[in-house]
Amino acid sequence: MSGTASRILLPETAGLDGPALARGLLDWFAGVRRDLPWRRTYDPYHVLVSEIMLQQTQMDRAVAYFERWIARFPDLRSLALASEDEVLRLWEGLGYYNRARSLLAAARELVRTHGGAVPEDDAALRALPGIGPYTAGAVLSVAFNRPEPAVDANVERVLARLTNLELPLSNARAKEFLRTTARALIPQGRARDFNQALMELGALVCLPRNPRCTECPWAESCVARGLGLAGERPVAKPSREILRVNMASGLLLRRGRVFIQKRKPGDVWPGLWEFPGGVLEAGETPEQALVREFGEETDLAVRPLAPVTVVRYSYTRYRVTLHAFYCAADDAAAEPVLREAVDGRFVRPGELADFAFPAGHRRVIAFVLQDPRLKKYLADL
Numbered sequence: 001m002s003g004t005a006s007r008i009l010l011p012e013t014a015g016l017d018g019p020a021l022a023r024g025l026l027d028w029f030a031g032v033r034r035d036l037p038w039r040r041t042y043d044p045y046h047v048l049v050s051e052i053m054l055q056q057t058q059m060d061r062a063v064a065y066f067e068r069w070i071a072r073f074p075d076l077r078s079l080a081l082a083s084e085d086e087v088l089r090l091w092e093g094l095g096y097y098n099r100a101r102s103l104l105a106a107a108r109e110l111v112r113t114h115g116g117a118v119p120e121d122d123a124a125l126r127a128l129p130g131i132g133p134y135t136a137g138a139v140l141s142v143a144f145n146r147p148e149p150a151v152d153a154n155v156e157r158v159l160a161r162l163t164n165l166e167l168p169l170s171n172a173r174a175k176e177f178l179r180t181t182a183r184a185l186i187p188q189g190r191a192r193d194f195n196q197a198l199m200e201l202g203a204l205v206c207l208p209r210n211p212r213c214t215e216c217p218w219a220e221s222c223v224a225r226g227l228g229l230a231g232e233r234p235v236a237k238p239s240r241e242i243l244r245v246n247m248a249s250g251l252l253l254r255r256g257r258v259f260i261q262k263r264k265p266g267d268v269w270p271g272l273w274e275f276p277g278g279v280l281e282a283g284e285t286p287e288q289a290l291v292r293e294f295g296e297e298t299d300l301a302v303r304p305l306a307p308v309t310v311v312r313y314s315y316t317r318y319r320v321t322l323h324a325f326y327c328a329a330d331d332a333a334a335e336p337v338l339r340e341a342v343d344g345r346f347v348r349p350g351e352l353a354d355f356a357f358p359a360g361h362r363r364v365i366a367f368v369l370q371d372p373r374l375k376k377y378l379a380d381l
């Protein structure tokens with residue numbers, strides 16, 4: 001039964017002329033290839049860092065982060081010696097902080113088990129934290145020129161259109177089909193260039209919404225384009241519900257400083273710093289939520305002094321509205337008790353740049369540092 005379903009649902013790839021497709025793609029790539037810092041040496045560590053940064057980050061945006069990272073951590077050994085705080089600070093703004101934590105853990109593991117070198121081995125790579133089939137394939141092909149597929153979201157989209165795949169990309173059989181197809185298309189001795197070219201085709205030409213088929217080296221062979229279905233491939237998966245959340249956070253001011261705390265392991269954004277606060281409960285105003293959350297998280301009774309700003313940001317499927325307030329403790333001598341954090345301290349506003357915060361709180365800080373009221377509040381408290 002499943003064999004019959006496979007024949008119906010999976011496209012036929014036997015008709016694809018692999019060598020001709022590879023030639024066309026590589027010629028096209030030679031003309032558009034961007035000069036990127038990790039392409040200058042193909043040092044395996046550079047490739048590993050770039051591949052992890054490029055998950056969920058645009059290439060142009062990753063370049064500055066990559067250069068800063070390599071300047072500070074030129075190899076796995078220097079990274080392995082870093083603190084998590086420093087790693088998160090360098091990563092701040094890229095989001096998806098587990099990538100940074102995993103990279104640090106992988107560096108420590110490779111120093112311990114592989115003499116500080118990136119292994120040329122699929123199983124050893126995939127045993128590392130944060131490295132799945134895509135990253136392992138990208139490192140093996142781009143750094144070592146091994147004929148392994150590197151199937152990211154761009155490549156999935158291109159191949160789903162090229163073959164007119166009628167299954168959503170979340171389907172396990174679709175994933176396996178795309179990996180098999182990507183592997184079969186790699187020309188001998190050219191894995192490094194071919195895989196990068198394929199990713200670049202997805203990033204620059206075979207765009208999610210409006211594929212630029214007239215500029216595509218595969219236009220003549222593309223089945224979805226031939227059928228007028230390019231805009232309908234890949235097949236959409238059912239969309240997830242968007243959740244709207246209201247939150248309140250307080251900047252507790254005392255003797256020229258503001259209180260910050262560090263989130264626990266296992267929380268959302270573990271290891272990042274924040275201003276205490278949380279989600280509004282039904283019927284609560286932001287001020288009421290702030291007072292309640294501060295009490296629950298620090299045992300302090302606080303009173304809001306004034307709204308700071310309201311910022312809106314997205315996190316996975318959440319659309320967050322964050323209300324930030326300046327606040328003061330009723331008992332100016334009482335120390336916060338850390339109920340929901342692993343560390344906490346009062347810092348001067350100018351020191352906030354030394355700590356890694358989630359994006360919403362970082363935007364609050366940017367506002368606060370420009371706010372003329374802050375000086376007055378700090379002088380009064």
Ligand code: SF4
Nearest residue numbers: 206213216219222230
């Ligand atoms: S022809 Fe169009 S849809 Fe097909 S691979 Fe090229 S850009 Fe994508």
